[in-house]
Amino acid sequence: MTDATSAALAEQWATRPYHRKWLLDQANGLFDFFQYRSINPKGGFYDLTRDGKPLTTNNPVRGIHASARMVHCFAIADLLGRPGAADLVDHGMQFLWNRHRDQANGGYFWQVDDTVAADDSKQGYGHAFVLLAASSAKTVGHPLADRMLADITEVLETRFWEERHGAIAEEFSADWQPVPGYRGQNSNMHLTEALMAAFEATGERHYLDKATSIADLLIRRRAGEQGYRVPEHFDEGWTLDRIYYHPNEMFRPAGTTPGHWLEWARLILQLWALGGRTHDWMPEAARGLFFQSMSLGWDREKGGFFYTLDWENVPDKKMKLWWPLCEGAAAAHFLNQHLESDFHEESYRRIWSFIANHSLDHTHGGWHEELTEDLRPANTLFPGKGDIYHALQACLIPLYPATGSLTRVIPAAGGAL
Numbered sequence: 402m403t404d405a406t407s408a409a410l411a412e413q414w415a416t417r418p419y420h421r422k423w424l425l426d427q428a429n430g431l432f433d434f435f436q437y438r439s440i441n442p443k444g445g446f447y448d449l450t451r452d453g454k455p456l457t458t459n460n461p462v463r464g465i466h467a468s469a470r471m472v473h474c475f476a477i478a479d480l481l482g483r484p485g486a487a488d489l490v491d492h493g494m495q496f497l498w499n500r501h502r503d504q505a506n507g508g509y510f511w512q513v514d515d516t517v518a519a520d521d522s523k524q525g526y527g528h529a530f531v532l533l534a535a536s537s538a539k540t541v542g543h544p545l546a547d548r549m550l551a552d553i554t555e556v557l558e559t560r561f562w563e564e565r566h567g568a569i570a571e572e573f574s575a576d577w578q579p580v581p582g583y584r585g586q587n588s589n590m591h592l593t594e595a596l597m598a599a600f601e602a603t604g605e606r607h608y609l610d611k612a613t614s615i616a617d618l619l620i621r622r623r624a625g626e627q628g629y630r631v632p633e634h635f636d637e638g639w640t641l642d643r644i645y646y647h648p649n650e651m652f653r654p655a656g657t658t659p660g661h662w663l664e665w666a667r668l669i670l671q672l673w674a675l676g677g678r679t680h681d682w683m684p685e686a687a688r689g690l691f692f693q694s695m696s697l698g699w700d701r702e703k704g705g706f707f708y709t710l711d712w713e714n715v716p717d718k719k720m721k722l723w724w725p726l727c728e729g730a731a732a733a734h735f736l737n738q739h740l741e742s743d744f745h746e747e748s749y750r751r752i753w754s755f756i757a758n759h760s761l762d763h764t765h766g767g768w769h770e771e772l773t774e775d776l777r778p779a780n781t782l783f784p785g786k787g788d789i790y791h792a793l794q795a796c797l798i799p800l801y802p803a804t805g806s807l808t809r810v811i812p813a814a815g816g817a818l
Contacts, residue, residue, distance in 0.1 A: 413737055413746055414753070415799040425818060427761070428796035432478055434767040435789045436485060439471065443515050444496040446471050448787035451778070452765045456785045461514040465501050468493045469530035470790040473808075476537035477797065480811045487541065494538055494545045497531060506576055508556050521575035525561055525588035526652065528553060533595035536602040540808045550599065557592075566639055567614035583645075584635040586623075587652060589615045590661060593668055594806075597675055601809040609675060616672055620665055620686050629689035630697070630710075631662050643712055651782050656709045656717050659698025660725025663706075666690040666732040667798075670739050674804045688740055691732055695748055698725070703776055704755045719774040720781065723760050724788075726752055727795035738803035749799075756795075768792050 414420040438453050439446040445463035447455035457463070472493035478486035501509045503521070511527050512520035531553045539546035560577060561569040568589045572580040596612035599605070618639065624631045627641075633654065634645035647653040666687040673683035697714050698706045705721030706729065733749035736742070759776050760768050770783040794807060800818050801810040 411743075411746075414750055415734055415737065421800055421818065424796045424799060428793055430766060431768075431789050431793050431796065432483060432486075434786070435471075436475070436478075436483075436489065440489065440492055444492075444500055445513075446493065448785055449767075450785040451762070451769075451780070453767065453786070456787070462512050462519045463496075463514070464512050465497070465509055465527035466530045467787060468496050468501070469527075469534035470788060472497070472534035473530075473537040474789050474793050476541045476543075477793065477807050477811065479541045480808065480816065482816055490538055490541060490543055493534065494543055494549070497534060498545050498549060501527075501531075502552070503575065507552075508560065508573070508577070509553070510575070518575070522580070523560070523573040523575065523577065525569045525571050525585070526591060528557060528561060529588055529592035529595045532557065532592070533598055536595065536598040537808045539602045540812065550603070554599070562611070567611075567618050568639070569615075582637060584637060584639055585653065586619050586631060586633050586635070587661065589619060590665060590668065593672070597668075597671060598806045598808060600675065601805055609672075612672055613676060613680070616665075616669060616683075620669060620690070621682050624662075624665070624690065625686070629662065629686065629693045630657050630714075631665055631690070633658060633661070650709075650718065654709045654718065656711045658709050658725075659694045659706050660708070660722065660728055662690045662694040662698070663725060663728040663732045666694070667728065667735045670735045670803065671805060674739070684740055687732075687736060691736055691745070691748070694729065694732075695744075700774075703774065704751075705759070705772065705776065708782075720779065721759075721772040721774070721776065722782070723756075723768045723770045724791040726756050726760060727791035730756070730795045731798045734799040735803040762786075 434453060438449060441447050445468045448457050450456050472490050475486040475489040479490060500513050503510055508523040509527055509531050510518040511522045511524045535546055535549040535553055539550060560573065563570055569592060570579065571583050571585050571588060593612045593615050596608045600608035623641065632641045634642045636642055646655050669683045669687045673680060697710060700707060706725040707716040708718035708720050708722055711717045729752045730749060733745050733752060736745040737749060759772060762769050767786045769778045770786060771779045771781065773779045797807055801814060804810060
């Protein structure tokens with residue numbers, strides 16, 4: 402790298418007025434795409450086709466994570482001052498509380514349809530997002546937020562949390578019979594995000610302590626043992642299962658997933674900042690996770706992140722999904738704020754340039770959620786455009802200090818960009 406290049410990179414894109422406006426424009430485009438088309442009048446939210454029509458009119462099943470993420474994202478919109486956003490927060494909260502919550506046995510169903518629970522299992526992944534939704538709703542003063550926050554906290558502590566491991570179990574039946582044999586990092590990673598948001602919303606330290614415990618298990622120990630490649634799948638004792646396979650590779654992909662390494666890089670730095678920067682291992686772990694993602698996961702020929710790698714670091718699922726790009730951009734910003742380097746800034750620019758050229762749907766709006774290996778829009782894992790969560794956060798995170806969740810830093814900045 403020449404001195405001139407290094408000097409140019411020293412002025413971060415995230416500080417430039419044009420880039421900041423461009424990011425805000427992308428965020429507003431996402432709000433426009435989802436806000437006026439997603440509300441299902443029977444409750445919850447539609448998944449959308451590529452051109453923004455309801456995907457589920459003939460398939461009424463709604464997953465809990467989708468409704469919870471919409472609550473979180475439109476709480477962010479409400480904090481920014483976007484008209485109409487509070488109505489979507491209320492719509493989602495009512496659906497979570499009145500339809501997903503199991504009023505007989507406690508906890509929250511994984512999927513519901515127009516009348517009953519379509520999948521009445523109780524999954525850690527879904528419960529993590531209920532905690533995130535309740536925490537975000539609390540920041541905008543939703544009347545159900547405190548009740549839901551107390552309810553989901555009790556469920557997580559009494560049903561899911563395993564103190565001997567410092568993490569949560571994965572899944573139970575409707576009547577709380579454990580589904581044996583598996584522990585997963587994905588649900589625990591998202592719970593870490595939600596626990597930090599709950600700590601920020603309430604000031605209650607036990608949330609942050611649990612987040613730190615999960616990070617210590619999954620990143621300091623398990624990812625550290627694998628050269629900061631994050632293992633996905635474990636047995637009940639949290640021993641790595643390298644050969645685990647599940648047919649639903651949207652939530653439990655085989656091998657390793659560089660997008661999750663990127664997501665953890667950001668979350669670890671946020672946890673480090675919230676915890677008073679007392680855990681010395683966290684910054685180096687974040688740096689290592691990001692470096693491995695860019696070194697092993699980035700397609701050096703065509704660009705984008707491969708979805709999965711095998712344990713020899715060979716690309717397995719070669720499609721390019723939108724969410725690893727989003728997590729990469731957000732992680733690069735956090736790293737630039739806490740561990741500034743030319744590599745982090747160059748990576749930030751590379752990722753956003755790929756997104757601009759390939760992932761934005763300039764015809765219909767929103768983002769292409771999946772591209773083939775050679776960058777053609779596809780729908781093998783994701784049927785349409787069902788999610789605003791990853792892309793919205795990627796657009797807004799670089800506009801604020803890298804010190805906490807968007808639901809914390811936006812109010813701290815008085816909504817200023």
